Amino acid sequence: MQMTRRMKNADAKQHVADKLGIGLSDLTDAAVMGELRADKNLGTVYSSMGSFKGMEAKRNVAEVLGIEINSLERFRKRYRA
Numbered sequence: 489m490q491m492t493r494r495m496k497n498a499d500a501k502q503h504v505a506d507k508l509g510i511g512l513s514d515l516t517d518a519a520v521m522g523e524l525r526a527d528k529n530l531g532t533v534y535s536s537m538g539s540f541k542g543m544e545a546k547r548n549v550a551e552v553l554g555i556e557i558n559s560l561e562r563f564r565k566r567y568r569a
Contacts, residue, residue: 507553528552 495503505512508528514520525532530552531545546560 504553 501515502512505515508524510520510524514524522532524530528548530548531541543560543563546557550557550560
């Protein structure tokens with residue numbers, strides 16, 4: 489958010505928290521974020537059974553936040569044939 493929308497760190501965090509429907513302090517709470525990732529089917533940082541990982545997780549995050557992720561866009565261009 490800081491790079492794509494030219495937001496300051498605090499504004500970027502608040503924007504993400506608003507998009508996810510959680511409080512600002514919940515962004516750093518591992519338990520809350522774990523539940524949120526499972527509920528919104530976002531995937532996890534670490535691979536686990538039944539959860540999205542890697543590019544698939546990035547795609548889900550980009551969709552929920554309404555942003556473009558450069559590595560994801562490059563991946564799409566490379567493998568869209």
